[in-house]
Amino acid sequence: MIGLVAVNGAVRALAAELHAAWPDSSKVYRASVGNCFGPPEAVQLALHECEFVICVAPLPGTVRLLDYAGPTSTRDKGLLCVDPLRRYVIPVSSDPATAELAWEVAAVLGVQPVFTNRRDPRETALAELTRQALLGPGAAAGVPTAAPTEEPVLRIPDPQDPDDPDSDLTVLPRTLVLGIGAGSATEHTEVMRLLMDVLRETGLSRQSISRLATVAGKGDHPAVNWAHWCLGRPPVDEHPADALAAVPVPNPSAAVGAAVGTASVAEAAALASAPGGELVVAKRKSAHATIAIARTALRGRLTLVGLGPGPHDLLVPRALETLRSVSAVVGPPDAIAAAAGLLRPATRRIATEDSAGAAATLASHGHAVALVALGDGAALSVPPGPYDVLRVPGLPAGPPAVPEGAPA
Incomplete structure (x- = not known):
């Protein structure tokens, strides 16, 4: 079980996003500063109940909370820190399982993993981040994530706590289709890293993605599987190359056509799975992956x-x-x-x-x-x-x- 500790209300959205990626194997601990269940109590309970603990807090605060819990509580636990400003994830423990979880967090949130190889990972991680000037004044506790999000279709305040926006009911339209192009050299996290960059740039929400689409034979590609898992396991459509070749797209590629049999994979697949819809994000490329996003035309x-x-x-x-x-x-x-x-x-x-x-x-x-x-x-x-x-x-x-x- 993975314990997700939100040290205050401003970072609960990040903890909830991670929980959505692992709904059956994670638990959110929502601390309230000044309450009887504050950050120290939340961390101690998470350490008692979970094998891995991810603190959504600045690194200095995470180190203080872990020191407060004591070496007995943290022994043999996988410990990580996620920056509230959505910039990095740091494995505070040095075991391979924690490092692998850091890569998963990086893929889910689209953040940069920061690793160290020295004897005391807590001290060296703090020194490394300080050296890189990543812990500036803006990284204080209570600063919400700066990543833009799509406006919800509907936002209704919680009648029990109308002044807390984190308690609002928000409904996002699940009308987006993610088209994916991936080759043999595409790393398994590459599509998600590219997608998170695009979502931050466009302001669209990952929660609005209702399905994935690609060319036939790529549905079980590691990068497609990873995106499928990180996005909550939406359906994956595989379209034959000749069907994609018949879909008009704004950015065809002769090289892709010669290699795959269709001049477009990401754009054509997204449009093929969104009949009557339109592209809202044209083809974007990383080193070995392409994505495009279409919005379905639903009545x-x-x-x-x-x-x-x-x-x-x-x-x-x-x-x-x-x-x-x-x-x-x-x-x-x-x-x-x-x-x-x-x-x-x-x-x-x-x-x-x-x-x-x-x-x-x-x-x-x-x-x-x-x-x-x-x-x-x-x-x-x-x-x-x-x-x-x-x-x-x-x-x-x-x-x-x-x-x-x-x-x-």
Whole structure:
């Protein structure tokens, strides 16, 4: 198990990004400065429960926290430090397993790994970074990552903590396709390093990538497999070379055409997996890899569902089927609470008084959304947009059901 220690609220996004890469083998420890569960307590608990511990904190603070925990707690543990400004990862332990994990962190976050080979890795890593002037005044604790991110489709404050942006519910559109070109000389982390550079430059979010695409025969390439793993295991499409050759692209290459049978791999594959879409990032190259990003042209679906005034197990089958098939259910808090027991665990539940606006925003970005309300739903309405609108009555037609034992 990998323990991810976020020393304060400003670095929780980085810890969450790492956790998304290893959802089944990592755990986030969210410290609160000035609270009874502060950074020292978070580090000690992570050391007790996990084989590896990654502190998202400046290196001097990480060293102090590990010294506070004591040599007994840190013995035989894999220890790493991730810079809050998203510049580097440092293995604080010197064993091979920790070094390998540092490379994985570097690939996931697109940061620079910093290694030392001296006897005391904690002291030498600090000296090395100081020598390189990497620990300037801007690296203090509490400084959020400077990497830009794509604006979410929807951001809703947490009603329990409306002043903490880290607690907001954000919904990003999963409409991007990553096209990949990789050859025999491509290193297994090269595509991810190139992708992270492109995402930082463009402001797009890795969470919006819904699938990968490449030429037939490259789906099991180590660089494609690594990107597939780091991005949360999205589907990987393999397109025949002759099919890619028929896709118009802005940057064809005669050399690639002679070698592969198609003048474009990354751009053509991205467009082939996004029918009707468009390139948002043209071909970018590293030493031995190419990537391109296309956005799919999706038409959303917005279904208006009345939940009825009484027991919700009386809903008609079509209403139940709708609630269990959509990716998000939006409505006032009382309606969301009433529908909660009818939804799949993965369905987003968005409780807001501006439910019509929130549902329309999501649907306009290609999501399948249900807008719910208590009662028959007759008053539900949404503005026109690039989505199909359906209306599903929650209760059967006819007089309302009378509870057993009630007077007629």
